[in-house]
Amino acid sequence: xxxxxxxxxxxxxxxxxxxxxxxxxxxxxxxxxxxxxxxxxxxxxxxxxxxxxxxxxxxxxxxxxxxxxxxxxxxxxxxxxxxxxxxxxxxxxxxxxxxxxxxxxxxxxxxxxxxxxxxxxxxxxxxxxxxxxxxxxxxxxxxxxxxxxxxxxxxxxxxxxxxxxxxxxxxxxxxxxxxxxxxxxxxxxxxxxxxxxxxxxxxxxxxxxxxxxxxxxxxxxxxxxxxxxxxxxxxxxxxxxxxxxxxxxxxxxxxxxxxxxxxxxxxxxxxxxxxxxxxxxxxxx
Numbered sequence: 095x096x097x098x099x100x101x102x103x104x105x106x107x108x109x110x111x112x113x114x115x116x117x118x119x120x121x122x123x124x125x126x127x128x129x130x131x132x133x134x135x136x137x138x139x140x141x142x143x144x145x146x147x148x149x150x151x152x153x154x155x156x157x158x159x160x161x162x163x164x165x166x167x168x169x170x171x172x173x174x175x176x177x178x179x180x181x182x183x184x185x186x187x188x189x190x191x192x193x194x195x196x197x198x199x200x201x202x203x204x205x206x207x208x209x210x211x212x213x214x215x216x217x218x219x220x221x222x223x224x225x226x227x228x229x230x231x232x233x234x235x236x237x238x239x240x241x242x243x244x245x246x247x248x249x250x251x252x253x254x255x256x257x258x259x260x261x262x263x264x265x266x267x268x269x270x271x272x273x274x275x276x277x278x279x280x281x282x283x284x285x286x287x288x289x290x291x292x293x294x295x296x297x298x299x300x301x302x303x304x305x306x307x308x309x310x311x312x313x314x315x316x317x318x319x320x321x322x323x324x325x326x327x328x329x330x331x332x333x334x335x336x337x338x339x340x341x342x343x344x345x346x347x348x349x350x351x352x353x354x355x356x357x358x359x360x361x362x363x364x365x366x367x368x369x370x371x372x373x374x375x376x377x378x379x
Contacts, residue, residue: 099152327368
């Protein structure tokens, strides 16, 4: 991709491990490492390359009219509200969380489009990150816009409505095929329904999301955290379950009890704490 590398600014430093884990640690399935200290991904209809050098992030976009500096600062959560969120977490009294935050200093929550986030996390059940990426790429190649260099844009739920359950199964979605086609049918019959969830509070939005086929509490929390800017969301997957049981002594606790603990203990930015613990637990395995 031709162009000159632009800096996101000295006011927005981030550690290498923080940026790498933010992009590749399971929040998004768009990004791949393309060179040393460099990653390539798709944001909306644009291909974006990010490069880390001495604490600073540089970028090139295939279309700066669609993705510019302002949009990237928002997407990567590179503003003062991040520092406020970190400060609000109970790392001063929680040694487990502090260890996770020390190891992955700078880890952020990406601010992604909710429609695409819903799609990829519908695919996530019992799937690894590489497997989800493969399913994503196959679907985007079939229905999405070709952005060049073998990369495709998210086709949107309007085009996904044309995906038959058989074709979805042929792509490798398995039982998730009926969820994807069911959600596509639902969303196309209710214009603006998904976008309206951002106006609701966290609890109401989570309840509404679970009306969709295949969307349980964990998927709903992932969609709200990674695509809906609901930082209270605390998805409990296998890694978080292991962390809460082994590090916080919650063997035998029910999921809803763990959720209550997270809400009270971690506070308004429980989702950020979740991502630190997720990365910490996964890297230990």
